[in-house]
Amino acid sequence: MPHSLLRLLSPLWRLLALLGLLGLSTAALAVNQADLLPPEKAFAVSVERQPDHLLLQLKVADNYYVYRDRLSFSTEPAGLLGSPALPPGQTKQDAFFGQQVIYHGQQLIKLPLHPGAPASFKLNVKLQGCSTAGVCYPPYTHHLDINAYGSASNGSSSWLADATPGKPAGSGGNLAAKGWLATLGSFLLAGIGMAFTACMYPLLPIVSSLIAGEGQHITRQRGFWLSLTYVQGLALTYTVIGIIAGLTGSLLTVWLQQPAVILSASVLMVVFALSMFDLYTIQLPSALQSRLANASNRLSGGKLATVFAMGALSALIIGPCVAPPLALALGYIGSTGDAVLGGAALYAMALGLGLPLILIGTFGGHVLPRAGGWMKAVKSAFGVLMLALAIWMATPFLPAMLVLLLWAVLCVGCAVFLKAFETLPGNAHISHKLGKGLGLLLFLVGAAQLAGALAGETDPRYPLKWLAGNKAQASISQQPVFAPVSSTAELDSKLAEARASGKPLLLDFYADWCVSCKEMESETFPDAAVSPLMQRFVLLRADVTANLPQHQALLKRFGLFGPPGIILFDPAGQEKGRVIGFTPAAEFARQLQNMLQ
Structure with a gap:
């Protein structure tokens, strides 16, 4: 393949072109009423009585959320509870109601009991939530009969208690009840979907180095076993996480939703991204590398043990990136309480995540062009998309003006590196012209984000909404x-x-x-x-x-x-x-x- 054609078809242009779409939004469509869950299933609760407190578990169905500030507790007779210990929740910036704190998935809430609380009483849990499809539910109250010890029974629920319930959404069903094949197949497909996100970018150079380290005489069979071993290290690491999720229920999911964890993950993603621009190199200490190399040389499997270890470490590299979808997966696994199912499901998801790596490891050394200048362009593109992913992850916890400014800096920076403001020679290659055109487009997107930030806009999807002020008045x-x-x-x-x-x-x-x-x-x-x-x-x-x-x-x-x-x-x-x-x-x-x- 000619070098000029490689430059023209370089993934740099296709990947960076996605950034031009960041200011656009997809239109939401109306939903089918039959696909909505009744409130008692969308916002289910259960409670267990301990000697001095109640441990309440709030189970919010997938694609639903509950407002923390609209969650309240009372008892009959009154005055039996102390101040509840509410989890921090997730921040949601709403264009109409400002900053709100919401709950997804499963949440554990500790309700202290005053001394002398009777053996039996009624607990009322009042809440309000919405579906992410755009339907909000009126305030809803669970009435739970509390006994001396053990789990409480759900006495009744007020709102439309005798209304004909709608058909549950597919997401609300118990996937495990449909069989292990359906469960593992669903997680496998989810992993394959995650493989086509920026989460995989840090792993591609690692797999490439595994193949390149074998020299020019590597066979496809050898490449397959190396990449498969690497993916096994990755998959078994997530298997352990799945087993822990099955054993601990919602605790791990709640931890992954903490603002400090997500913001730390965003910072870590920025650190990885900057390394893709060769500002520094992230690698194990040389002493540790030497020990691993010496140990691998003594192993009968050649490099397989080291490759497996690298796969396990890579799970930590992409862990922050896959935290949002992983949190949803762990939330489901935690709700089953099945450690075996949890481990198998996460193993299937990790296999799907690693399937493209196996294909690259098996065939990449024969069909991909050898190392050259194009690799630096691809690394830079990966770095840009990782920075975009870091901004997206941190958006719910940052001021709206700062989010718009970050998008502006990213887009304008890309325009500069694409030489949008440099004069091209008359005989410039078409790839340079396309690069400059893309750079100018990104500059306009960045300028729009900057103008929106200065005008006080809060949504990066509509940074120029302020220009329609007169039209809005009309x-x-x-x-x-x-x-x-x-x-x-x-x-x-x-x-x-x-x-x-x-x-x-x-x-x-x-x-x-x-x-x-x-x-x-x-x-x-x-x-x-x-x-x-x-x-x-x-x-x-x-x-x-x-x-x-x-x-x-x-x-x-x-x-x-x-x-x-x-x-x-x-x-x-x-x-x-x-x-x-x-x-x-x-x-x-x-x-x-x-x-x-």
């Missing part, structure tokens, strides 16, 4: 006007009036604590394509902020767990469609247009 007049409805009787009356007038009707479920409701109000309803269509409907709004009994009855009538939810009725008063969760303007306009045809 759009206030386009905000639809809803008539309030607070009971099923009022709704029936409004439906009768709409039938008499021959107009379709739109019923919007709203609450002040619903983030997606605010997003619909600010982004979807005022849109030029949506507002004229909404004016052709009779517009009703059921504000369920207070979650009164009549509000619960309205939600129950339509089988809703919480807002946002929009019910569409035809001129005959028959329900013809519904929109659950935040919906972008284009999709919402399409659904309204279908109703009006």
Whole structure:
């Protein structure tokens, strides 16, 4: 392959091109109500009584979260509890409600008992949470019957206790109940997916060095065994972690969610990234390297023992990077309490993570070009993406202005190194021209991030939103006007009036604590394509902020767990469609247009 073509097809351009998309966001779509879990499953609790305290376990389903500040505890009779010891949780920066602390996965909460607490009493656990799909649940209360010792039974739960529950989401099912094959296959696929992220970048030079160290006469069989041994070291390390997770339940997951751990992981990722720019070299001390080399020479397996050890150490290298998905995996494993299943699942995930390494180790020495200048470009690209990953990991715990500034520095720095501001000779190669073009694009993205930071924006996806200030003011007049409805009787009356007038009707479920409701109000309803269509409907709004009994009855009538939810009725008063969760303007306009045809 010609050297010029290698430079043109170098992964540098393809990988750095991804950075140009960092300022873009993918549109969220409405969700299916049947895919939402009922609140008692989405935010499950169990409690165990100890001599002087209650140990409560909050189990938040995948793709759901609970607000820490809306979690409260009471007893019947009253006054039996001391101050609860709440975990720190994860910080969530919300555009409408500011900084919030939320809980994912499993959390352990210690509730001190006052001396003289009776042998039996009732514990009320009040909480509120949301689905990441954009649906927020009204406040919900678990009523737990506490006995003298042992686990408490769940007496009842208030909210829509007799409502018809929706079908559980697939994520809420017990994967292990579907069989070991399904469980291990799912974790294997998850590992393969993680292999195509920046988490694998630090491992590629290590595997390359293993193959290169064997010289030019290495066979594919030898390359396969070396890379397989390396991946076994990686996989068995995670197997141990999976066994620990199965034995300790949620404790390890809670530890991985601590801000100090995630921020430390981000700093470590920056350290690794800077080493990719050859600012320094990360390696074992020379004395230790010599000992490992001498030991490996005395082993009958040649380099296999050392390669296995390198694989085990590599699990520590990529550990911070894979912490977010690993935390989800450990949360599930911890919920099963099965150490054998936990070890096998993490082993399968690590095998998936290492599968590309085995392919590179087996075939890379024969199909990849030999070492040259292109490797330095690839290392630099890996370093850039690792810096981007570090910013992404740390974003929930950093001030919004600092996040935008970090993205600006990264993009502008890439533009400088791509020689965006240097004059190219007339006979410059096409790869140089493409590099300069990409550099100029990244400079514009970085400049937009910097402008957004200075203008006080908080979302790096929309750094120039402040430019639409005048347009936003003008759009206030386009905000639809809803008539309030607070009971099923009022709704029936409004439906009768709409039938008499021959107009379709739109019923919007709203609450002040619903983030997606605010997003619909600010982004979807005022849109030029949506507002004229909404004016052709009779517009009703059921504000369920207070979650009164009549509000619960309205939600129950339509089988809703919480807002946002929009019910569409035809001129005959028959329900013809519904929109659950935040919906972008284009999709919402399409659904309204279908109703009006």
